[in-house]
Amino acid sequence: MLTISGLMASYGHSQVLFGLDLHVGEGEMVTLLGRNGMGKTTAIRTLMGLLAARGGRIEFRGEDITGRAPERVARLGIGLVPEGRQIFPSLTVRENLVATAANRAGHRAPWTVERIGELFPRLTERASQMAATLSGGEQQMLAIGRALMTNPALLVLDEATEGLAPLIRAEIWACIGRLRREGQSILIVDKNLAALRRLADRHVVIEKGRTVWSGDGPALDAAPEVARRYLGLGE
Amino acid sequence: MVETRRQAVVLLATLVLLLVLPALATAVGMPYLLTLGSQVVIYAIAAASLDLLIGYAGLPSFGHAGFFGLGAYVVGILAFHAADQSRFLGLVGGATQAWIVWPAAIGVCALAALATGALSLRTAGVSFIMITLAFAQMLYFLFVALKIYGGTDGLGFDSRNTLPGIDPSSDTEFYYICVMALVLVLGVFRFLVRSRFGMVLEGLRQNERRMAAIGLASYRVRLVAFTIAGAGAGLAGALDANLLRYVSPDALHWTMSGDLLVMVVLGGVGSLYGAFYGAVAFVGLQSLLSQWTEHWMIVLGPILVGVVLLARRGLWGVLAGASDGGADGGGGAR
Numbered sequence: 261m262l263t264i265s266g267l268m269a270s271y272g273h274s275q276v277l278f279g280l281d282l283h284v285g286e287g288e289m290v291t292l293l294g295r296n297g298m299g300k301t302t303a304i305r306t307l308m309g310l311l312a313a314r315g316g317r318i319e320f321r322g323e324d325i326t327g328r329a330p331e332r333v334a335r336l337g338i339g340l341v342p343e344g345r346q347i348f349p350s351l352t353v354r355e356n357l358v359a360t361a362a363n364r365a366g367h368r369a370p371w372t373v374e375r376i377g378e379l380f381p382r383l384t385e386r387a388s389q390m391a392a393t394l395s396g397g398e399q400q401m402l403a404i405g406r407a408l409m410t411n412p413a414l415l416v417l418d419e420a421t422e423g424l425a426p427l428i429r430a431e432i433w434a435c436i437g438r439l440r441r442e443g444q445s446i447l448i449v450d451k452n453l454a455a456l457r458r459l460a461d462r463h464v465v466i467e468k469g470r471t472v473w474s475g476d477g478p479a480l481d482a483a484p485e486v487a488r489r490y491l492g493l494g495e
Numbered sequence: 496m497v498e499t500r501r502q503a504v505v506l507l508a509t510l511v512l513l514l515v516l517p518a519l520a521t522a523v524g525m526p527y528l529l530t531l532g533s534q535v536v537i538y539a540i541a542a543a544s545l546d547l548l549i550g551y552a553g554l555p556s557f558g559h560a561g562f563f564g565l566g567a568y569v570v571g572i573l574a575f576h577a578a579d580q581s582r583f584l585g586l587v588g589g590a591t592q593a594w595i596v597w598p599a600a601i602g603v604c605a606l607a608a609l610a611t612g613a614l615s616l617r618t619a620g621v622s623f624i625m626i627t628l629a630f631a632q633m634l635y636f637l638f639v640a641l642k643i644y645g646g647t648d649g650l651g652f653d654s655r656n657t658l659p660g661i662d663p664s665s666d667t668e669f670y671y672i673c674v675m676a677l678v679l680v681l682g683v684f685r686f687l688v689r690s691r692f693g694m695v696l697e698g699l700r701q702n703e704r705r706m707a708a709i710g711l712a713s714y715r716v717r718l719v720a721f722t723i724a725g726a727g728a729g730l731a732g733a734l735d736a737n738l739l740r741y742v743s744p745d746a747l748h749w750t751m752s753g754d755l756l757v758m759v760v761l762g763g764v765g766s767l768y769g770a771f772y773g774a775v776a777f778v779g780l781q782s783l784l785s786q787w788t789e790h791w792m793i794v795l796g797p798i799l800v801g802v803v804l805l806a807r808r809g810l811w812g813v814l815a816g817a818s819d820g821g822a823d824g825g826g827g828a829r
Contacts, residue, residue, distance in 0.1 A: 308708050331712045
């Protein structure tokens, strides 16, 4: 579904990505792991067209999308849940969900406000509340719901549980797990390796803007030096 | 944007006042109140259309008078050619029937807004303000240069546009036509800002890059809003030309854009209905203070500063209180 090869990107003169390789298959959940400042969010921003690629290629469903405008990337079926949520604070919960809803791929059972409510019951309770008044966890649920309402072929989550209480975090992981079981393709950036190890099909580790390791959960378990060296775990 | 009980009461009271104004003007022996009322209602239509841009689309246009004046000139030019039995550019004959002239004014202004918006919306911030101002000033100087239509002296015509079954030459009937137009325009704008289109505009105003990453192209959505706002100002201009039976380049001048902006700020940016109360305050202060001094803006200035500092949601906020949600609620960025 998504193949990124040799991706390079920079902010002005400072290069951040030096050759990122990543692949997400149909119905797969893949994590992008790495320590802070290694280029994970930059990779997502470049994938979404929010930052210009300096080199390499991004292919989505067989189409080269490198350098496309963000709205065109999104229209192809990539739904981003950005770092920091970025919900629309002075729209209500319901308005946040319906404002940008779309079913461009013509899914037979598209996401609806009701289905989002089943996934995140808290959002149903707060449907007519201004989004600015939601708690951090609820805002994150809303950000995920908003992305799902565009019926994306690939859901991209950037630091989906950052700064959330453990209980809320577990609730969100459970929902992501449910999406995964329903066949949703997911690319996820997070530092919570413990939760991701169980959920994801494959892991991609980046260090200083390069892919340095990729493999499945058991392979990651069998290579503790990867977690120690590149993720700063188990030291 | 769902009205609270208090807002509904204020709106209803305002509508009742508007409906009884002709009788009130006659009763107190001040018939000029009717003309003043028509002027307020017409400015309110123009200011509401500007508020759609500033308050909802986040587009601080400083050239809205361009569309207001253009709408007025469509009425004037068609009346001129109807009286002259000549053709505009040798192609279009004159007309005095409102059902032809007013849609023509709206259509011409919508097209002008589409064309100027297509260029100006490629810019943002100060550049957008300057380019909208520049387009309006280009129109101003165009009509100053068009001696056939009176140049700086403007263009007068004998009678208002005609409507079957209604007599717009009667000030009272024309006033009610203006009130109906205001109610219709506010109704359409209310529907728009409550629709998905309005939510997207609001989302764009709050976070344009986020909208793009969800798949919404800001340019097209804003161009539609710009075109609708231009059409609204065109209708107001057409009514203004009918009220005065006269149109001059002053209607296109940047100071007119400034006046509309003042009305929006006085009424409350992003409140839609506030445009009416802003127009009441502006026209009211203008007619009261100009009896005292021709430099009446000296007084209006401090009032405007006071409103901006003390009542950030404008007169609508003071009268009707906070909204219970929707597009005009919680607009801290406004």
